[in-house]
Amino acid sequence: MSVRLAGVAIFMIAALYTWYGRDYTASFGDVLGPSVFPMIVGIPAMILSASLVVFPTGQVAWPDRSHMLRQVAALAILLGYAFLLLPLGFPLATFGLIAGMGIVLGGSPVKAIILGAFFAPALWALFDQVLGLPLAVLGRWFT
Structure with missing residues (x-):
């Protein structure tokens, strides 16, 4: 079923x-x-x-309770990213996504924050500057 x-x-x-x-x-x-x-x-x-x-x-x-909670947390982070992308802007929202998913997936919080701080601006530069896809640096809350 x-x-x-x-x-x-x-x-x-x-x-x-x-x-x-x-x-x-x-x-x-x-x-x-x-x-x-x-x-x-x-x-x-x-x-x-x-x-x-x-x-x-x-x-x-079905997975046990701890794995289900991690899946729900990952889903909440992804939904939060979708809702906060326009208000926060791409780099800040992506930082939260990468850091949050790193922690939920069992990584060290310090390493997850460092990865988010490195990859969020790097992804923005890749998409906006290299590929020419316009992404806002600052969201609606900051302009």
């Missing part, structure tokens, strides 16, 4: 992803436009998740 429930959940997420991504537009990019990528990812995800509902196989071993 758990495999079928997972299949239904994945199908719903893929369907929403495909539905909301179909009208995505950008002022730069490929001739086909950026709305093609959600279709390329979403449609096969829906087909594969539907196969889990129709043809469930295997047994599901």
Whole structure:
């Protein structure tokens, strides 16, 4: 039963992803436009998740409580990143994401903070300066 429930959940997420991504537009990019990528990812995800509902196989071993809490914490960090990206700006939000995920995944807090402090501006420079994808340094809260 758990495999079928997972299949239904994945199908719903893929369907929403495909539905909301179909009208995505950008002022730069490929001739086909950026709305093609959600279709390329979403449609096969829906087909594969539907196969889990129709043809469930295997047994599901649920993780223990500590692993479940780590997964919930990781999900909360990812959702927080999505909500705080515009208000904080890319480097600060990405710093929080990298440092938080490093700690949740069992790393040393000092090392996670150092990695976040190094990689957040490095990723901003890569995307903004090298690849030419405009990312705000400061978010709405700071401008």
